[in-house]
Amino acid sequence: MSSRVGALVERLLVGCVAVVVWGAGASVAVGSGWVPIAAAVVPGLPDDSLSAVSCVSVGECVAVGDYVTRSSGQGPLVERRIGGRWSVVHVPVPEGASSVRLRAVSCFSSAACVAVGEYDVAARAEELLVERWDGKLWAAQSLNLPVAGGSAVLLGVSCASASMCLAVGEVSSSSVGREPFSELWNGRRWTAVATPSLAERADAEWGAVSCSSGSACTAVGDQTVRSARLTFVERWNGSGWQVQRSPSPVNAGASGSLLAGVSCPSRRSCFAAGYFYPDGLSICLR
Numbered sequence: 001m002s003s004r005v006g007a008l009v010e011r012l013l014v015g016c017v018a019v020v021v022w023g024a025g026a027s028v029a030v031g032s033g034w035v036p037i038a039a040a041v042v043p044g045l046p047d048d049s050l051s052a053v054s055c056v057s058v059g060e061c062v063a064v065g066d067y068v069t070r071s072s073g074q075g076p077l078v079e080r081r082i083g084g085r086w087s088v089v090h091v092p093v094p095e096g097a098s099s100v101r102l103r104a105v106s107c108f109s110s111a112a113c114v115a116v117g118e119y120d121v122a123a124r125a126e127e128l129l130v131e132r133w134d135g136k137l138w139a140a141q142s143l144n145l146p147v148a149g150g151s152a153v154l155l156g157v158s159c160a161s162a163s164m165c166l167a168v169g170e171v172s173s174s175s176v177g178r179e180p181f182s183e184l185w186n187g188r189r190w191t192a193v194a195t196p197s198l199a200e201r202a203d204a205e206w207g208a209v210s211c212s213s214g215s216a217c218t219a220v221g222d223q224t225v226r227s228a229r230l231t232f233v234e235r236w237n238g239s240g241w242q243v244q245r246s247p248s249p250v251n252a253g254a255s256g257s258l259l260a261g262v263s264c265p266s267r268r269s270c271f272a273a274g275y276f277y278p279d280g281l282s283i284c285l286r
Contacts, residue, residue, distance in 0.1 A: 040087050042067050042077065042088055048065065050064065052105050056110055060081060061081040062080050063078070063080075064077065066102060074101050075100055076093060077102065078091045078102065091131055092139065094127070096121050097120065098119075098120045100117065100120075101118060102117040102131065106159040107159070108162050111135030112134070114131070114133075114167070115133075118152070118154065129141075129154070151172055152181065153170060154169040155170070156168045156206060158210050158211040158217060159211070164186065165185035166219075167183045167190075168182045168207075168221075170205035178204065180195050180219070195241050196243050204224070208221070208260060208261045210264040216237070216267040217264075218236070218264050219236070220232065230256060231248045232259070233246040246285060259285065260274045261274070272286075
């Protein structure tokens with residue numbers, strides 16, 4: 001079987017879009033109602049993958065990910081679907097970036113999208129990256145690391161309006177271990193937001209976030225407490241984060257459970273999805 005990796009988009013007939021990675025020659029299981037759609041590829045660079053997607057309408061979506069460069073690094077991949085076709089969109093990268101990865105995207109309108117990830121710079125740790133779409137061009141923004149001398153990555157983002165986005169991820173260093181962190185966009189600049197301190201939390205991260213409004217966001221991920229890997233949920237109320245109790249399902253053979261995605265259609269309704277660790281069986285919470 002070929003080791004080539006490509007990008008595949010599946011579209012649900014009612015208007016939802018999902019992105020997955022596939023290997024050429026491998027079979028792709030498509031659920032009832034889903035239709036596979038071939039995404040565009042970077043000319044001359046077929047090894048690419050898409051990791052997240054956001055749609056403002058049935059006919060307009062943005063998907064992000066990365067591709068393998070000729071020097072075996074990684075470059076940012078952004079594809080836009082307009083008029084029934086996917087096309088690759090140019091994305092600027094910070095000066096000196098040797099490897100760039102986009103992990104999440106959120107579009108509030110056709111002229112307001114935010115994609116987040118990280119990039120590598122020689123002799124330095126990973127740097128945070130934000131790419132903003134204004135309807136015509138993408139512009140790269142670099143954020144300050146939350147901890148001096150550490151590394152950080154943004155794993156999720158959600159925009160409740162053009163002037164309110166919340167990005168979440170993890171920061172790690174020898175002094176703090178692994179901790180969740182977030183950045184808030186107010187339409188002019190990004191600001192780091194303090195997170196609650198849990199005495200028994202050895203390490204934790206947020207992997208996804210969903211905002212139904214500027215004062216109602218839910219971030220999900222995992223935390224390690226006394227050697228057990230557990231689900232981790234916090235709620236943003238517009239001014240700060242509050243820890244929410246969440247069940248951590250158990251499964252025979254699994255050593256823990258974690259949450260990797262969340263969607264909140266309203267202030268009072270959220271659905272989170274994840275898997276048992278390390279066997280990969282799916283779990284869902286509401």
